[in-house]
Amino acid sequence: MRNLIIAKRYSKALFNLAREGGLIEQYGQELDDFVRLLEELPDLANALQNPLYPEAARKNLFYAVADKSGMSPIIRSFVNLLIEKKRVQYIDAIAQYYHRLIDEHANVARARVKAPTELDEKVIEQIATTLEKMTGKKIIVEFEKDPALIGGVLAQIGDLVLDGSVKRQLLNFKESMKRGALG
Numbered sequence: 274m275r276n277l278i279i280a281k282r283y284s285k286a287l288f289n290l291a292r293e294g295g296l297i298e299q300y301g302q303e304l305d306d307f308v309r310l311l312e313e314l315p316d317l318a319n320a321l322q323n324p325l326y327p328e329a330a331r332k333n334l335f336y337a338v339a340d341k342s343g344m345s346p347i348i349r350s351f352v353n354l355l356i357e358k359k360r361v362q363y364i365d366a367i368a369q370y371y372h373r374l375i376d377e378h379a380n381v382a383r384a385r386v387k388a389p390t391e392l393d394e395k396v397i398e399q400i401a402t403t404l405e406k407m408t409g410k411k412i413i414v415e416f417e418k419d420p421a422l423i424g425g426v427l428a429q430i431g432d433l434v435l436d437g438s439v440k441r442q443l444l445n446f447k448e449s450m451k452r453g454a455l456g
Contacts, residue, residue, distance in 0.1 A: 276363055276366045277366065277370075279360060279363045279366070279367075280363055280366035280367045280369070280370040281370055283351075283355070283360065283363070283367045284367045284368075284370040284371040284374060285374065287300060287304075287347075287351055287367075287371060288300075288371060288374045288375075288378075290347055291347075292378070294347070296345075296347075297375055297378065298375070299345065300345070300347065300348060300371070301368075301371055301372060301375055303344060303345060303348040304348065304364070304367070304368040304371055305368060306342065307342075307344070307348070307352065307364065307368075308364055308365050308368050310338070310342070311364065311365075317334070317338065318361075320334055321334065321335055321356060321361045322361045322362045324359060328356065328357065331356050332353060332356055332357075335352060335353065335356060336349075339352070352364070355367075379411070380409075380410050380411060381410060381411045381412075381413060382404075382408055382410040382411070382412055382413070382430050382431065383412075383413050383414075383415055383430070384400075384401070384404050384412050384413070384414050384415065384428050384429065384430045385415050385417060385428070385429045385430075386400055386414050386415070386416050386417070386426060386427070386428045386429075387416075387417045387418070387419040387422060387426070387427040387428075387438075388416075388418065388419065388422065388425070388426045388427075389418070389419060389420050389421075389422045389423055389424055389425075389438075390418065390420075391418060392416060392426075397414050397416060400414060400426065400428065401413075401414045404428060404430060408430060408433075412430070421440065422438040422439065422440050423438065423439040423440050423443070424438065424439035425437045425438035425439045425440075425441075425442070426438065427441075
């Protein structure tokens with residue numbers, strides 16, 4: 274919970290700066306690049322996050338990395354602030370929430386679609402079109418194969434779940450049998 278609060282606060286601040294400068298996508302890409310760098314070099318991540326190292330040493334290390342990577346001044350200042358406030362360990366959550374803000378700004382929603390078998394691209398596009406009509410947003414489908422569904426499709430957009438799976442229908446049938454609703 275605390276991670277989400279911190280991620281929201283910092284990502285909203287960065288997003289507002291990006292929107293003012295018209296650099297929303299660029300800052301998102303730079304955040305992703307930095308997160309990926311920390312994942313690929315866990316020793317670097319540890320050195321930047323570990324409070325046992327003096328802050329000046331952590332900043333100097335970061336400046337060296339920022340110089341080599343060609344990081345923009347705003348992102349450089351942003352990560353520097355995270356180092357000062359001992360929040361670098363939240364950079365991944367901040368980047369994830371930043372991308373949610375990008376999606377909201379662009380009126381885009383991400384739908385997780387599950388089916389027991391692989392779906393054709395055409396079928397996925399039809400599902401996306403239907404969901405776009407329902408939500409009024411551009412839908413980006415993230416497909417996942419889930420054999421446990423038996424048949425049908427399950428779609429989730431944020432808190433909205435549309436469950437047309439055979440598994441759900443069987444569970445509903447079972448519940449109605451228990452209540453004696455059939456007859």
